Every structure is written in structure tokens, then in C-alpha cells.
Amino acid sequence: MQLLFSISFLVASLAFTLHGWTTLDVLDSLGRPGAGFFPVLIGVLLILTTGWNCIKELATRRALVNTDEQLGSDSQDEVHGLDTLVVATLIVVFLLSFKVLGSFLSMVLFCLLFLSWFNRQKLVFNLLYSLLLPAGVYLLFAVVLRAGLPAGILDFH
């Protein structure tokens, strides 16, 4: 996973530099630094550092595999990958429903879905919490601060 993350940084750096190099002028007509000079410089440094990082991580990975084979690795920190994925997905669902359902209903939906996963067997509390928290945030932003929050297809602000 760590290597994949590092590789995606390298790919993003390559794309950034390539796009900057092909669409921007590194030097202007007078030979002075142009709009692309600093971005390309940053891009090149990014490629060098992220590339080096990938090589280092590959080497570390190999060394770890060898060491684990000899030492017998059985220690794994307890992580909650599924829970993290659920929260990330719920945030995406929240954003997808934000314009469609409107701010208030999407907040209620998010709270209900979240609490039904993480706070099971407390139905009444979850319902109350899912109504009161969005109501408080809605009052603060839409009424007190007068932020233009989306109304949604039901025209429910």
C-alpha cells in the first residue's frame, strides 16, 4: 500500500511536469523565466524526489521481506481498514447527495448511515442525533451566517 502511494505521487509528478512542459513557456521571448519556469522546476524536483523515494521503498520492501522470512514476522498493528473505507464511502455519498437532496437532508442521511454502522442498537438516540446535529449546523450556517446552502430537488433547504 505504501509503495502504491509513493508510485502514485511519482505518476502525479510526471503528469504535472509533462503538462507544464508542454503547455507553458519555460522562458519568455526575451529569454527571462516565463510562466512555466517555476512549475517545471518544481516538477523536476518532484520527479527526482518521488522517484528516489520509490527506489528507497522498493529496497526497504525487499529488505523487510528477507528479514521477515528469517525472523518470522507475526506482529501486525491492529488497524481498522474496513471502518476507514466505510467512513470514506459515506463522505462520498454525503457529497453525491449534497446537491440532490439539499444540505439538511444530506446531513441527516449521512448521520443516519454513519450511526447505523458505528453506533448500532441505539435507534432512538441515533434518530435524535441525526436530526438535532444537522439542525444545529443548518441554523448556524444558513440562518446565522446566511451561507447559501443547496436546497436540493425537494426544495428542502
Added chain:
Amino acid sequence: MGDIFANLGLGLSVAVSPGNLVFLIIGVSVGMVVGLFPGFGPAAGIAILIPMTFGLDPTTAIIMLSGIYYGAMYGGTITSILINTPGESATVASTLDGYPLARNGRAGPALVMQAVASFFGGTVGVILICAFTPALAGFAASFGPSEYFLIVVLGLLLLTTMMGDNLLKGVISALFGFAIAMVGVDAVSGAQRFTFGSPELIGGIYFVPVAIGLFGIGELLHCIHIGQHRQEVQKLSFSFMSKDFWPTIKDYTESKFTFIRGSVIGFIAGVLPGSGATIGSILAYSIEKKVAKDPEKFGQGEMRGLVAPETANNAASAGAMVPLISLGIPGSGATAVLLGALLMWGLQPGPMLIVNKPDFVWGLIASMYLGNVMLVIISIVAIPLFVKFLDVPYRLVVPVIVILCVIGTFALHSSMIETWLLAITGVVGFGMKKFGYSPAATVLALVLGAMAENTFLQSLIIGDGSLSIFISRPISLFLSCIIAGIIIMAVVLRARRGRIRRKAVADALTQVNG
């Protein structure tokens, strides 16, 4: 000296207006609550609450946001002492003796003493700000583009070397922030860069969604990942009516020099770009232990071991305001977000801010002193109340954070692109936190990106395209030498650590094999 009092008088006249006082109280109280929740630092707190300050006067808004910043230092210690979990990285050192004190049945005195120490450190910090800010601003008036560019580089370098374990990943994080800052229209040629034809990207990528995503959503996902939402709450109760709640005279007399040492060390660490409250508090603790005649008592519940980091982290948070105000260079994630907020309100920090907007600068400084007074009162009187916040399970805090992040980001410009950017940077921030990158360096570079580019290009133009400008001016040469020294030191230390690690692995393998 007379100037300092005249300036503070001006500041107090601004800070004590009813509106400013109300928002100062709100800011420091919110800061204390923000500090209580592990993984939810002042940078996230400030970033998330920026949208709520839009209807306010700029001075009031910054007073409130700064209140969150130093209020978090007070709040973060409560969890360090009571449950051995620092709410904020700057209060990590406070766990070393704070938690043993609580275990020894002295939680009450420890909580009161941390409030007094924080107040002392904050007060010394404010006094030193008054002395140093105008002096540094005057000195910085002679700075040219090359000096400013080098200070930006120095700040980022210190942040990545001192705060993170991995220099390379810190540098990548900073470069990533610079890359995001390149999106938008080039100020000189007017050319669009990395906008992909989207009108919403022409103005560039706004720092607030990125900061909220990296610090808010990213930290939250990381806390879920390590299972904070599954932890049982620890029920605690306190009463300040109890005699055992208060520190003894001996606690104060034994710590009298610790108060001063911690404050001075913390302030110096705060002034250095990229160093900040975390380094300051750890340094103050180490020095206190070194100078003590009875170092063996440290770590066993020694009051001086709590006073030193507490005075230091509060003095450092005040000290960090010096480069922020006088140079426009923030030294941490939280002050980078504060800088972004200042720029948002059209306030350009730097040597001229104190000349052009003295009421704002001195009002902010005076408000920090008032904020410290309020915090020491709130800390002591409302400890039983704040402890109640620890009874709230983290799983019930998560919806509050997510909703505030999303609604707050959308409320900025009613932009769904920015709201999606929040989600994307949230996931990236989670990965950065998990794999040892530095989200603070990314935000700092994003906020300083335009300044870095402009000063770098101006330096090149002044130097006729030659990089020698970075060593030909005395101050530039001095800064370049410091930067080179830091890089060399970081590489040498890393190589040494690597050798020690390799030797340890080899020893383990030898033991296993035979």
C-alpha cells in the same frame, strides 16, 4: 520601553471592545475543546472554523482564530495528564510527568499547575512579542527577494527536518504544496496554468479546502484507522472544591526557575520558522531534566517536568506570531492556516503590516494576553466541565467533524469543486499521515507558493539569471549557510541512524541463525 506600553495600550483599546471580547472567549473555549480531542489539532480547528468568521470584522475574526490556536495548547494538556493521550503534538512532553502525577493521585494539582504554567508562558511570550516584533519588522524592511525566498526555504526545511522522521518525504510534501500553488493564472504573463479550461480553477486552488481536507478529514480517517472510535471512554470526575485539587506552595517554589527557563526556551523555539511548540516543549523538558539536581524524579510525577513543557509550548505559540506578523512566514501548519486567513482578509503580513495596520497588530497581541487571562480562569474554574467532554465517545464526534468540514468548505464559495477537493485531499492527507509524509509542510508550501515563486524569479532577474545572488548578499549568505548546514546535519544524522538500525537487524539475524 515607553513605546511598548503605548502600543499595548493601543492594542488593549482594540481588544477590549465588547465584540472582540465575546469572540475571544468563543475562540479560546473552542480552542480548549479542539485541544481535548486527540488527532484534531489547532490547524484543523482553525481551518474548519474559518468559514464561520466570514461575517466578522477582520480583526475580530483573527482574534477568534488565534484564540483557537493558543487555546488548543491549554486543552491538549488535559488529556495528556488524565488519560496519557496528548490532544496535540505540542503537549506530548506534558504526558511524561503529567500522567504519572495523575496516577499518583495529583491530577488536580497537575491540571491547575499546567494552567498557571501555560498562563506564565503565554504572558512571557506576549511581552517578548512586544519587544521583538517591531525590531524584527524593522530588520526585515532591509530584506530583498532573495532573503525572503531563503526564509521560505528555511522555514519549510526546519519544519520537515525537525517535525518529521523522514526528510525526503517532508521535502516531497512541501514540493507537492508548491505544485498545488501553481494552479491558476500566472501573475506576470497572465497565462493560465494547470486549469484544464475550468473557470473555477482560474483563481487558483484555495488553501482552505486543502487545509481542511489534509488536517480535518485526513486526521479523522487516520484516527478511525487506528481505532480511536472503538476505544471505551474513561469516566473521570473532578471538583475544585476539594482541598486536594490545588497545588501546594512547595510545587510553586520548586518550579520558580522552571517557569522562566521554559518560557524563554519556548519563545526562542517558536520564533524559529518551522520549529514551534512541539520542539520547544520537548527541548524545555530535556533541559529542565539536565539542570535538575534530582533528574531521577523526572518521569515519576515531577511537577517541574510538567511546568517546563507547558510554559514552553505556550510561549512558543506566542513566539510563532513574531515571524508570522513581521515576515509573513508561518512556522507551522496552524500558523500557515492563520496566514491564509490573514491574506483572505486582505491583510498582508510583513514588515509593513505593523506600520500600516498598528491597531490590528497590537490589537491581536493584546488579545493574546487577554486570551491567556481568560484561559487560566476557564482552565481552573471549568476543568470539571471540560473533563466531561472526554465522556463523549469519538464515534459521536466524527459526524460533527465531517459535517463541519463539508458545510464549511461549501459555504466558502458555494463550489462543489472545492467540496470534492476537500474529499480528495482528505484521502491524500490520510495516506500522508499513515505513510510518514508531512501535511503541515504541504499547507505551508501552498500558502507560501506564490511568495516563493515571485521572490525566486525576482532574485533571478536581479542576479541576471545567476543563482549567485543567494550567496552574494550578507544576509542571504548567512541564510544559505544555515540551510546547507541543516541539510548536511540531517543527512549525517540519518546515515548514523541507518547504520544503527542495520546493525540491530544484523544482530537479530545472528541471534536467530545461531
